[in-house]
Amino acid sequence: MQEQADRLRSLLTRIAGPKGWAGIAATVCCVLATLLVLNTAAYYYLQEQPKSAHGPEAVIGARGPLSGWHGLIDLKEPVDTLILGDSEAGVNLVTGPIADRLGGNIINLGNNAYSSLLMDAWMLEYYVQKFGPPRNVILLRSCYSYQYSRILEFMAVVPLEWGYWDRLGTVPDWKAGELQKLFISKYAVLDSDSDVLTYRLMHPLDLFAQPYTKITPLSYYSKGTMIASTMKNYNREKWPWEFSPFRPSSDSMNALTDMSNLARSLGFQFYIAIGPEWDEAYQDPGRQAKVSGMEKWLTQFTDSQYVHLVLTTPMTFREDQMQNVDHLRPGAERQYTEAALGEIVSIQNIMSAVQAKPVGLASVVLDKREYTIGEQPTVTLSLTTGTSIDTTASVEGDVSCLIRPSGKSDSEWVYRAPATAVVAHYGDNTEVSLTLNVGKLGKAGAYDLIVFLRQSVGRLSFETRIERLNMIKVK
Amino acid sequence: MVFNSLSFLAFLAAVLVVYSVLGLRRAWKWQNIVLLIASYVSYGFWDMRFLALIAGMTVVNYVAGWAIGHPTSKAGSASTRKRLWLGLVIAFDLCVLGTFKYFNFFDDSLVRVLSSFGIHVDSVSLKLILPIGLSFYTFQAITYPFDIYRGKMAPTRSFLDFALFVSFFPTVVSGPIERASHLLPQFEGPRDVTIEKINEGMWLILWGFFQKMVIADRVGLIVNQVYGDQTQFHGLDIAIAIAAYTVQILADFGGYTDIARGVARLFGFDLLLNFNVPYFAMNPSDFWTRWHISLSSWFRDYLYVPLGGNRKGRWRTSLNLLVTMVLCGLWHGAAWTFVVWGAWHGFLLVVYRFLGKIGQSVDRTIKNWRSVLSIGGRTVFMVVLVAAGWAVFRATSFSQVAYLFSHLGFSHSSTTISWIWQLFSFTLPLIVVQILQLRTGSPVFMARLNPWGRGVAYGCLVAGIIIFMPHQITHFIYQAF
Numbered sequence: 001m002q003e004q005a006d007r008l009r010s011l012l013t014r015i016a017g018p019k020g021w022a023g024i025a026a027t028v029c030c031v032l033a034t035l036l037v038l039n040t041a042a043y044y045y046l047q048e049q050p051k052s053a054h055g056p057e058a059v060i061g062a063r064g065p066l067s068g069w070h071g072l073i074d075l076k077e078p079v080d081t082l083i084l085g086d087s088e089a090g091v092n093l094v095t096g097p098i099a100d101r102l103g104g105n106i107i108n109l110g111n112n113a114y115s116s117l118l119m120d121a122w123m124l125e126y127y128v129q130k131f132g133p134p135r136n137v138i139l140l141r142s143c144y145s146y147q148y149s150r151i152l153e154f155m156a157v158v159p160l161e162w163g164y165w166d167r168l169g170t171v172p173d174w175k176a177g178e179l180q181k182l183f184i185s186k187y188a189v190l191d192s193d194s195d196v197l198t199y200r201l202m203h204p205l206d207l208f209a210q211p212y213t214k215i216t217p218l219s220y221y222s223k224g225t226m227i228a229s230t231m232k233n234y235n236r237e238k239w240p241w242e243f244s245p246f247r248p249s250s251d252s253m254n255a256l257t258d259m260s261n262l263a264r265s266l267g268f269q270f271y272i273a274i275g276p277e278w279d280e281a282y283q284d285p286g287r288q289a290k291v292s293g294m295e296k297w298l299t300q301f302t303d304s305q306y307v308h309l310v311l312t313t314p315m316t317f318r319e320d321q322m323q324n325v326d327h328l329r330p331g332a333e334r335q336y337t338e339a340a341l342g343e344i345v346s347i348q349n350i351m352s353a354v355q356a357k358p359v360g361l362a363s364v365v366l367d368k369r370e371y372t373i374g375e376q377p378t379v380t381l382s383l384t385t386g387t388s389i390d391t392t393a394s395v396e397g398d399v400s401c402l403i404r405p406s407g408k409s410d411s412e413w414v415y416r417a418p419a420t421a422v423v424a425h426y427g428d429n430t431e432v433s434l435t436l437n438v439g440k441l442g443k444a445g446a447y448d449l450i451v452f453l454r455q456s457v458g459r460l461s462f463e464t465r466i467e468r469l470n471m472i473k474v475k
Numbered sequence: 476m477v478f479n480s481l482s483f484l485a486f487l488a489a490v491l492v493v494y495s496v497l498g499l500r501r502a503w504k505w506q507n508i509v510l511l512i513a514s515y516v517s518y519g520f521w522d523m524r525f526l527a528l529i530a531g532m533t534v535v536n537y538v539a540g541w542a543i544g545h546p547t548s549k550a551g552s553a554s555t556r557k558r559l560w561l562g563l564v565i566a567f568d569l570c571v572l573g574t575f576k577y578f579n580f581f582d583d584s585l586v587r588v589l590s591s592f593g594i595h596v597d598s599v600s601l602k603l604i605l606p607i608g609l610s611f612y613t614f615q616a617i618t619y620p621f622d623i624y625r626g627k628m629a630p631t632r633s634f635l636d637f638a639l640f641v642s643f644f645p646t647v648v649s650g651p652i653e654r655a656s657h658l659l660p661q662f663e664g665p666r667d668v669t670i671e672k673i674n675e676g677m678w679l680i681l682w683g684f685f686q687k688m689v690i691a692d693r694v695g696l697i698v699n700q701v702y703g704d705q706t707q708f709h710g711l712d713i714a715i716a717i718a719a720y721t722v723q724i725l726a727d728f729g730g731y732t733d734i735a736r737g738v739a740r741l742f743g744f745d746l747l748l749n750f751n752v753p754y755f756a757m758n759p760s761d762f763w764t765r766w767h768i769s770l771s772s773w774f775r776d777y778l779y780v781p782l783g784g785n786r787k788g789r790w791r792t793s794l795n796l797l798v799t800m801v802l803c804g805l806w807h808g809a810a811w812t813f814v815v816w817g818a819w820h821g822f823l824l825v826v827y828r829f830l831g832k833i834g835q836s837v838d839r840t841i842k843n844w845r846s847v848l849s850i851g852g853r854t855v856f857m858v859v860l861v862a863a864g865w866a867v868f869r870a871t872s873f874s875q876v877a878y879l880f881s882h883l884g885f886s887h888s889s890t891t892i893s894w895i896w897q898l899f900s901f902t903l904p905l906i907v908v909q910i911l912q913l914r915t916g917s918p919v920f921m922a923r924l925n926p927w928g929r930g931v932a933y934g935c936l937v938a939g940i941i942i943f944m945p946h947q948i949t950h951f952i953y954q955a956f
Contacts, residue, residue: 023926030927034930197942
């Protein structure tokens, strides 16, 4: 036993190494080198594996902005509409109808409220530098998020090289020591991302199993997620900041100034939407004053051509329509989207009316007289364009349509046909067949057919809306 | 100042710098003064009000030690005077300890007992805060007059050196409980801060922090969940929590001791080994030569032996063991659960004694597979017995103890597998290091490794601490005692 102990002890000391103070110095250097290696490995690991579907980092949200950034960095082709903002944008704005009626592709980068508007500005600036300006940008944020200043932990996880704020354009007004803290937060990941690393190390089977869920361009028409309602906790005592006076942060000021100026200089449309309100809370004068204060402050950025405020009369919803005070439930988010979209389309129509070509429908033919529950109707539209005066008119755009129960609003649609690109020339009755395959025809009755003819007018859209009431019969 | 805080690290660095500069000039007396000031500053950080208490206890014990060591009368009555002085100083020390720590406990218990007999008496409770480290430095101070009385050492001429012995900042809060005959002579002369000691100190401090901030604090999360509301748990979850506490208390207290010993090494001092791979013990006697050695040896030398030890027959020995362990349990805190824990260990010691040589054997020689099974089996069984005691030790009430033991089983929940994995993950480094300590026969084996290998190992430990350490400072378990 003693011999074994002696042998083991001598084995440990047999390898040559510096002695004395040199040995201690060597040890310390080796410690630092090991930390550097481990930190570097962790840094690159986290760059590639930033977010998993589960785990504490998803709850804490420290890596929250990353999903949007990775979606943006990996974007191969430009999109026509960018949605920016916090989770209100992510949850309350449904991209499918927006893409159908504004045209082209869309990406919803709605993210984390704590990331501040600086993140929205940087994402927009990054996109513009990569692809040039989009046609439309829609910004939706909760009222209190305009009051947030930058959080260095979020800035640190943006997967761009150090100094990206200078290269992108919107530079924070740095306070003393912030850059140093940001450097540590960004690069000393053993400490700054210890929660994420702890989680990953405690779940080794998931170390490389879960790809990061980056946001990708996608058109979707309804949300599936439902979470338990937290509405009962929402009151003045528990959430005082929701009822206190509106005080925007300097970061929000800088960000919106830069974004507005960018819209004006590059000629894209920038819509700032006012979020939905819980009807009971909105009865509180404090809440009304806060929202009104926010609108008044936002107005300073608007103009008649490029920057617009949308839904200035806030839409209110019942408690059962809301997951929490910022997020709408499925069904309600459709209403909100359609309302915001309606205003955006109106604004664009006003601005493009002069240059828009006349376009209409020569005929609308259904493939059946009557449908049974579950069937997908196909609509063939014959488009006309131009007038006897303007015979060279040709219209480029999209056609889409929806079916809604007779007499109801668009937000209660049951079936949709996503937009199909079309070019119509004068004199030619351009035919387009649309199959309504998004949604479900679940009830018997009469349905209205709503057709949206969108024509591109420069960087704007002009929409011609055609309604055929009670056209679809379902038995 | 808690060890695991930035303020302590900054404080330590500052003291080391001044101490080292004085060391270059071989000014060991000034070094002692610096350490004494640092110790009082450090203790004052906890609570300024108790500086007077530790100072007072220092004076009383110093004077008593002087009186015992320098009897002024003739031989016959000198012995009586020495005994008298010893008795007085021990009574004083234990009175102070008893007043602050046990008065309210015994008062409440007495009221309850009388009440059960229908006698209603008003409770007289003192609104006293337990001074931090009182249990430790009181016992440490007692060793001085006792060792002088036994002739193991002469009274020290320097009151400052003695004051430093009582208040030495690495040990004052949670030990190890030093012996005057071991530590005081180290203060009374120049000390060599050798490269070897620095290496050992670095290893002990780093490993101590890893044990506390990674192992203890992480497995402690499981323990806190179950002990926080035991009715939510059953079956294997309870077993895991008990196992987790078994790990936590070793890593927490062992970590503290290692940090204390490491810090002392940096100043050139050697503190008593407090833990010697305790969960590799094969019987209760063996366990108590490995667990909290400074306390168990204190009770052996200053209570068990004076009671008669094992010199007065089997039954008296058993009684002495039980009394010693009950008081050892009581030392940990003013609660009956601690008393029961102590009694449990006393019971184990007695039972194993009655088993004779089989019960007392610590032979680990591996001759064949039977010996492997025997050694392994006895070791594992000992761990189970010790863990059962920890379950009581950690509990806040007997109803909690009853619930935990009555709901042990094999049923599992959604957290069972992840808890097993967590417990395994965080215990593994502790097991590996303890096996290496056992095999090399040295708790500081890592300090003897090649500097490059050491650096990589230390770097991994530091990375582990950074990643896994809790966001808030957690206190050491034994600080509460």
